[in-house]
Each structure stands twice: as C-alpha cells, then as structure tokens.
Amino acid sequence: MSHADVRPFEFLSAGRIVFGSGVAESLGERARVYGTRALWVTGKSAARHAALEQQLRSAGLELAHVRVAGEPRVEDALAAVAAGASIRAELVVACGGGSVIDLGKAAAALLANPQDPFEYLEVVGRARPLPRPALPLVAVPTTAGTGAEVTKNAVLASAEHRVKASLRHDSMLPAVALIDPALTLTMPPAVTASTGLDALTQCLEPFVSSQHNPLTDALALEGMRRGARALARAFHDGADLAAREDMALCSLFGGLSLANAKLGAVHGFAAPIGGQFESPHGAVCARLLPLVMEANVAALRARAPQSPLLSRFERVARVLTGREAASIEEGIGFVRQLAADLAVPGLASYGMRPADVAEVVAKAAVASSMKGNPIALTSAELSAVLQQAL
Numbered sequence: 001m002s003h004a005d006v007r008p009f010e011f012l013s014a015g016r017i018v019f020g021s022g023v024a025e026s027l028g029e030r031a032r033v034y035g036t037r038a039l040w041v042t043g044k045s046a047a048r049h050a051a052l053e054q055q056l057r058s059a060g061l062e063l064a065h066v067r068v069a070g071e072p073r074v075e076d077a078l079a080a081v082a083a084g085a086s087i088r089a090e091l092v093v094a095c096g097g098g099s100v101i102d103l104g105k106a107a108a109a110l111l112a113n114p115q116d117p118f119e120y121l122e123v124v125g126r127a128r129p130l131p132r133p134a135l136p137l138v139a140v141p142t143t144a145g146t147g148a149e150v151t152k153n154a155v156l157a158s159a160e161h162r163v164k165a166s167l168r169h170d171s172m173l174p175a176v177a178l179i180d181p182a183l184t185l186t187m188p189p190a191v192t193a194s195t196g197l198d199a200l201t202q203c204l205e206p207f208v209s210s211q212h213n214p215l216t217d218a219l220a221l222e223g224m225r226r227g228a229r230a231l232a233r234a235f236h237d238g239a240d241l242a243a244r245e246d247m248a249l250c251s252l253f254g255g256l257s258l259a260n261a262k263l264g265a266v267h268g269f270a271a272p273i274g275g276q277f278e279s280p281h282g283a284v285c286a287r288l289l290p291l292v293m294e295a296n297v298a299a300l301r302a303r304a305p306q307s308p309l310l311s312r313f314e315r316v317a318r319v320l321t322g323r324e325a326a327s328i329e330e331g332i333g334f335v336r337q338l339a340a341d342l343a344v345p346g347l348a349s350y351g352m353r354p355a356d357v358a359e360v361v362a363k364a365a366v367a368s369s370m371k372g373n374p375i376a377l378t379s380a381e382l383s384a385v386l387q388q389a390l
Contacts, residue, residue, distance in 0.1 A: 009213035011260050012170060014139070014150045014177040019252065021241065024140060024180035027052055027093070028059030034136040034175060035090025037062045039083060039111070041104040043096040043142075044069040048186070052095055052140070062087055068096075071164070071274065071281070072103040073157045074117050080107035081114065091136045091175075097195065098146025098281070101139045105154035105172045108134040117156065122368065123165040124158050133171035142183045144234075144247035145195025145282050147202055147255015149177035155271070163275035163363060181248040185239060191280075192235050193342035196247050198282030200227040200335075201289050202254030206261035208296070208312045209372040216261035221319055223253030228320045228334070235342055262372025265292045265364070265382070272363035279350035286344040290336040291385045297328055299375045309374040348390045357386045 018026070031038060040056065040063040042049045056063060064083040068076050084092065084107055092111070094104025110117060112132045118125035139149035148154075153168040187195070203223035206216050230246030237243070258267075266288045273284050293313070300307050310328075317331025318324055352360075361382045364370065377385075 006214060009215070009260070011215050012152065012173060013256055013259065014174045016175065017150065017177045017179065017252070019179045019248070021180060021182040021245070023178055024052060024183055025055070027138070027140060027178060028055035028061070030176050030178065031056055031061060031091065031093050031138045032059045034138070036060055037087045037090050038064075039080060039089040039092045039104075039107055040065045041080060041092060041094040041096070041100055041107065042067055043100050049095050056093060064089060066103075068100055068103045071099045071155070071157055072106065073159060076103055077106040077110060077117055077156055081110045084111045085114070089135065091138065093138045093140070095140040095142060097141070097143040098148040101141060101146070101148040102154040102156070104137055104139065105134070105148070105174070106156055106167050108137045109154065109167050109169060109172050111135050117167065120167050121156065121158070121165045122168060123366070124161040124163060125165065130169040130171065134169065136175040137172075138176045138178060139174040140178045140180070140183070141251070143187055143191060143195040144181070144184050144244065144251040145198040147199065147251050147258065149174055149179060150252060150255040151259045157275055161275070164271045166368070179248055179252055181241065181245040184244050184248060185241065187238060189235050189238065192238065193344065194280040194282030194286065196227065196231040196234060196250070196282070197286035197289070197339065197342065197344065199247060199251040199254045200224065200231065201266050201285040202258045202263065203227060203250060204289070204316060205264040205266055205372065206257035207316060208309055208374045209262045209264055210309070210374055211262040211372050213261060216257040219253040220257040220261075221315070223250045223257065224316065224319045226250045228322070232338065232341060263369040264373040265296070265370060265377060265385070267369035268364045268367040268373065269360065269386070271367050271369065272360050273347065273352065276356070276360065277347075277350040277352050279347070283344050284347065286339045286342070287347055287389050288385065290332050290339065291388050293332045293335065295377060295381050295385050296374050297332075299377055299381060304375060307375070346390050347386070352390060354387065354390065357383050360386060
C-alpha cells in the first residue's frame with residue numbers, strides 16, 4: 001500500500017492504560033498522584049466496592065461518595081458535582097460499568113467548569129467546548145463492554161428531551177484506565193451478554209467505518225477475534241478468567257477504536273432508543289447489529305459496488321467465524337446466531353412500537369455516530385432495520 005492510501009489521522013487515549021488481573025490493588029497509590037480529595041463514583045452496591053474504597057482511604061484520600069443506579073441523567077451529574085464541590089475535589093475516581101464511568105467523566109468536566117451542563121451538551125444543548133480542562137479521572141471498569149475508560153465523551157440522558165447526548169472534550173479522557181478482568185467475574189450472564197455484544201459492536205463498526213485508520217484497524221480486528229471466541233464462554237461460565245480477560249481486551253480495543261475512528265448506524269440508533277425507552281444499551285446494539293450489517297452491505301452493493309469497504313465486511317466474516325473462506329452472509333449469520341444464543345430480545349420488549357419508528361429514525365439521522373457509517377442509509381432503509389428489530 002502506498003502512503004497516499006492512508007488519510008492523515010490522530011490517535012488519542014487515556015493518559016495511562018494499566019491492564020491485568022490484580023492491577024486494581026494499586027488503585028490507592030495511583031489515585032494519590034492526583035490529589036487527596038476525591039469524588040468517588042460507584043454503582044448502587046456499596047459492598048461490592050468496599051475493598052477498593054478502603055484502599056483509597058488507606059492511601060490518605062478524603063472521599064465524597066455518589067452512586068448511580070442506571071444510565072446517568074443530567075440530574076445525576078449535577079448531584080455528583082455538588083458532592084465533589086463539597087470537599088473541593090481535586091480528582092474523580094469512578095469504579096463500575098460504563099454508566100458509572102460516564103458519570104465520573106461528566107462530573108470531572110463540570111467540577112472544573114461549573115456551568116449549566118446544557119452549555120456543553122451536544123444535540124440538546126449549546127455544545128460549547130469546555131473552557132477549562134476536566135479534573136483528572138481514574139477509571140476502573142467492572143464490566144467488559146463500553147470501553148468508556150478510554151473515550152473522551154460522557155453520555156447523559158435528558159428526560160425533558162427524551163434523548164441521550166454527550167459531553168465531549170479531549171481533557172475528559174481518563175488520566176488512568178485501570179482495567180482488571182478479575183473485577184468482571186461477578187457480572188451476571190445477562191449483563192455479560194449485553195455489555196459483551198456492545199464491545200463486539202464497538203470493534204466491528206469502527207473497522208467498517210468511513211473514518212477507519214491503520215491503527216484502529218489493528219485494534220478492532222484483534223478485539224473482534226477475542227470477542228468472537230470468548231463471549232459465549234464468559235456468558236455460560238462467568239468464572240472463566242481467560243474468557244473474561246479476552247472480553248476486557250475486546251472492550252478496551254473497542255473503546256480505543258471508536259474514540260479514533262467513529263461508529264455507525266447501530267450506535268446512531270442506540271442513542272435515541274436509549275433516550276426514549278428503558279433498555280440496556282448493549283442489548284439494543286446486539287439486536288440491531290446483524291440487521292445494520294445486512295442493510296449496509298445491500299446499500300454498498302447497490303450504490304457503491306466498487307467500495308473497498310465491502311471487502312472489509314468479508315474480513316469481518318473471516319475473523320468472527322475463524323474461517324478463511326467465510327462469506328459476508330456467514331459473518332452476519334454468526335452475529336445473528338450469537339445474539340440468539342445470548343437470548344437478546346426484540347426492541348418491542350422495551351416498549352417500542354411500529355408507531356415509534358419514524359421518530360427514532362429522525363433522531364438517529366442526526367446522531368454523531370451516523371457520520372462514521374460506511375454509506376449514508378436512506379430513511380426507508382433505516383426504517384426497515386427498525387421494523388425488523390422490533
């Protein structure tokens with residue numbers, strides 16, 4: 001390949017990525033580098049994080065603790081900022097799934113920039129850049145799915161707009177991403193399935209994205225390879241540490257890929273669906289993924305048959321199935337079968353109806369993730385995907 005075939009690209013990530021079983025035991029000393037007063041953000045189960053909290057206290061940190069039960073809302077971010085401000089927090093430590101880490105990122109941004117969040121929120125707000133850098137964040141994921149520990153945006157739900165939107169700034173990349181696969185061993189099967197399918201989607205979409213680059217390609221392919229071989233194993237046997245390690249890497253590589261090469265229509269749909277219907281993000285992605293793959297391939301064959309992106313779908317099929325001769329259709333079939341094996345429900349199970357399709361399509365069309373889709377899909381094509389996904 002001549003150098004002219006590679007468009008210029010940038011690659012941004014967390015300041016430091018620390019990976020391996022047991023690395024969470026260094027949390028206290030790693031956090032202490034950034035100050036002595038920390039906003040401590042976790043999921044709703046206090047007991048689950050007691051050992052890590054004790055490490056922080058033993059390292060001499062004063063903590064203000066906030067918990068988030070579901071996907072974070074604008075109100076949760078404001079409450080977290082108030083808690084952090086009460087101790088004049090110098091850093092944020094977030095330990096949990098993507099929702100917890102997103103709340104930590106939002107709080108780190110807003111503690112340094114104490115304005116109305118709608119000044120900075122995309123889509124539903126004024127999307128202004130942050131005037132001051134976010135506070136340092138130490139991110140400790142306990143699920144293997146979102147890759148939020150290496151991305152620069154925080155997704156918040158706005159109840160009044162019935163949509164999820166992002167705060168986004170380079171300084172919101174965590175200072176430290178501390179990824180310990182042992183922390184994911186307690187994930188229940190349904191959470192393993194939905195987060196794992198999200199991770200797989202976040203490797204696949206950047207690889208076929210219009211914004212792909214050689215660095216994200218390498219990460220996305222390796223993430224897909226590990227996810228395809230390990231997800232069903234982790235689902236059926238949660239104690240399989242090798243499978244958990246593969247899925248933690250799949251999640252990490254997906255986060256690194258999407259942050260630098262964009263996503264596509266699956267995530268373009270997932271944001272408005274998540275804003276309108278109570279639904280696990282990963283399960284929504286899993287339901288949509290084979291249908292969006294099918295729609296993209298059909299659109300490329302019809303409108304851009306010479307597109308090099310078509311051969312990328314062939315490469316995806318070979319990686320997912322582990323077979324060199326696999327066809328695009330077999331790759332789509334692999335994803336469809338995996339979602340069925342992991343008991344991924346239709347979107348109707350979250351309350352979505354045929355009457356909702358037009359509104360979701362209109363919102364998805366302006367979602368930032370759509371910009372990376374391999375080809376612009378028409379409203380009719382997007383509607384057909386959603387109808388099938390119900």
